[in-house]
Amino acid sequence: MNDMRIVERDVDTQKAKITARGVQVHYGTTHALKDVNVDILDNTVTAFIGPSGCGKSTFLRCLNRMNDTVASARVSGEILIDGENIYDKRVDPVQLRAKVGMVFQKPNPFPKSIYDNVAYGPKIHGMTRNKADLDEIVESALRKAALWNEAKDRLNAPGTGLSGGQQQRLCIARAIATSPEVLLMDEPCSALDPIATAQVEELIDELRASFSVVIVTHSMQQAARVSQRTAFFHLGNLVEYGETGTIFTNPTDPRTESYISGRIG
Amino acid sequence: MQSDPHILRAFDRDLEAVQALVLRMGTLVEEALLSAARGLRDRDIALAQQVRQGDAAVDALEEQINQECARVIALRAPTASDLRTVLTVMKVASNLERCGDYAKNLAKRSTVLNQSPPIGDSAASVYRMATAVQQQLKDALDAYLRRDAELAAAVRLRDQEIDQIYSALFREILTHMMEDPRHITGCMHLHFIAKNIERVGDHATGIAEQVIYLVTGTLPADQRPKGDTTAFETGA
Numbered sequence: 338m339n340d341m342r343i344v345e346r347d348v349d350t351q352k353a354k355i356t357a358r359g360v361q362v363h364y365g366t367t368h369a370l371k372d373v374n375v376d377i378l379d380n381t382v383t384a385f386i387g388p389s390g391c392g393k394s395t396f397l398r399c400l401n402r403m404n405d406t407v408a409s410a411r412v413s414g415e416i417l418i419d420g421e422n423i424y425d426k427r428v429d430p431v432q433l434r435a436k437v438g439m440v441f442q443k444p445n446p447f448p449k450s451i452y453d454n455v456a457y458g459p460k461i462h463g464m465t466r467n468k469a470d471l472d473e474i475v476e477s478a479l480r481k482a483a484l485w486n487e488a489k490d491r492l493n494a495p496g497t498g499l500s501g502g503q504q505q506r507l508c509i510a511r512a513i514a515t516s517p518e519v520l521l522m523d524e525p526c527s528a529l530d531p532i533a534t535a536q537v538e539e540l541i542d543e544l545r546a547s548f549s550v551v552i553v554t555h556s557m558q559q560a561a562r563v564s565q566r567t568a569f570f571h572l573g574n575l576v577e578y579g580e581t582g583t584i585f586t587n588p589t590d591p592r593t594e595s596y597i598s599g600r601i602g
Numbered sequence: 603m604q605s606d607p608h609i610l611r612a613f614d615r616d617l618e619a620v621q622a623l624v625l626r627m628g629t630l631v632e633e634a635l636l637s638a639a640r641g642l643r644d645r646d647i648a649l650a651q652q653v654r655q656g657d658a659a660v661d662a663l664e665e666q667i668n669q670e671c672a673r674v675i676a677l678r679a680p681t682a683s684d685l686r687t688v689l690t691v692m693k694v695a696s697n698l699e700r701c702g703d704y705a706k707n708l709a710k711r712s713t714v715l716n717q718s719p720p721i722g723d724s725a726a727s728v729y730r731m732a733t734a735v736q737q738q739l740k741d742a743l744d745a746y747l748r749r750d751a752e753l754a755a756a757v758r759l760r761d762q763e764i765d766q767i768y769s770a771l772f773r774e775i776l777t778h779m780m781e782d783p784r785h786i787t788g789c790m791h792l793h794f795i796a797k798n799i800e801r802v803g804d805h806a807t808g809i810a811e812q813v814i815y816l817v818t819g820t821l822p823a824d825q826r827p828k829g830d831t832t833a834f835e836t837g838a
Binding site: 557558561585586587588593594595597598599600 | 609685
């Protein structure tokens with residue numbers, strides 16, 4: 338019967354892009370993440386859901402070593418991207434973050450022009466030799482972020498002058514300009530209105546063709562709408578991970594059930 | 603009915619309200635089936651008439667349930683067991699609506715049957731079958747109310763007993779027709795009645811299967827045993 342699903346969103350691959358094994362995170366004496374094991378697929382949108390303080394953002398921030406910047410944070414275990422341990426001493430976190438892009442909760446464009454916001458990453462990573470190359474990267478990133486038509490005539494205008502939804506799409510363009518392979522999004526729509534949210538969600542679905550997308554969201558319906566895989570975190574544990582349709586119709590763990598159906602659990 | 607309440611209590615009130623409608627519908631249908639069968643057994647035309655008129659209320663309830671479910675889906679975006687509850691409610695309502703129609707049809711045919719002399723004690727046999735099916739319906743709805751998958755599984759398996767009663771009645775009716783061709787018209791009506799009651803049993807089974815889906819998240823995969831042999835009956 339399960340093979341006949343119509344609404345199941347196909348994943349294009351079963352290939353794991355990110356593999357986490359026994360990941361633990363402590364902030365000082367707080368045990369924030371407890372033994373997380375998961376395979377995140379390539380070309381798939383994976384949603385992390387769970388109540389505040391459950392560890393989902395902590396885990397997301399492990400994936401591009403953002404927790405390195407938190408003095409009290411200790412990360413143990415293994416996180417492999419394409420089979421390489423990103424916590425290996427030889428890995429340069431700056432290079433890693435070019436490969437693993439991130440979009441934050443609030444749109445945070447640089448106080449620069451739209452063009453420079455997008456061009457910044459490719460420039461510092463030395464990805465271009467001349468202006469023509471850079472122009473091409475900027476246009477391509479803005480097109481992928483569905484912002485080109487709105488921005489092409491005002492590339493030199495400040496990024497901060499765009500609407501909230503446009504700013505968030507600019508941040509997505511900035512994140513994808515360095516040709517990352519993984520895109521992390523930490524509640525990318527929580528500051529946006531429903532129309533801008535729908536545009537960003539449509540964008541996420543398109544980006545899936547090129548990236549492995551991981552999105553942290555407090556909106557269960559957003560997780561249901563955009564993801565093919567959902568992971569539910571609770572009190573630092575990865576409680577359940579599976580096909581999104583299954584998680585939302587017939588979850589295995591009672592804690593998942595309580596959380597997604599809005600019960601006191 | 604649910605173990606844990608929702609944080610937003612209005613959601614619980616919505617779900618409980620729509621489920622209360624289903625249970626009211628179930629009560630009406632059970633009564634209609636029993637009254638129709640009693641009307642036939644006791645040759646009570648007034649009772650039959652009452653059943654025929656009562657079906658409109660059952661239909662109206664189904665319509666109301668569908669509308670309420672549509673609202674819950676639109677406004678509450680139910681997930682997991684809440685979603686299964688809404689889907690189950692709609693299916694059970696649809697099953698009950700059909701059962702109501704069969705009870706009404708029984709009442710109609712009994713009005714015709716009551717215009718000619720009784721055929722043996724077939725009407726009493728039909729009544730016994732109707733009470734057995736009503737019990738099935740009641741147990742299926744109890745299983746729903748209590749979220750009791752074991753009871754639902756038992757109801758599902760017991761349907762073969764209904765099938766066996768139907769098969770026996772089929773042969774009884776056949777015998778009456780062979781004995782006296784003047785009974786053929788009445789026996790045709792009796793047979794449709796028996797078949798329709800057997801169909802009510804199938805709907806009770808359908809409700810039981812929905813309860814299993816509601817509780818476990820999957821419909822039972824195994825074939826249930828069948829006791830209806832009339833499809834192979836030759837009359838010889």
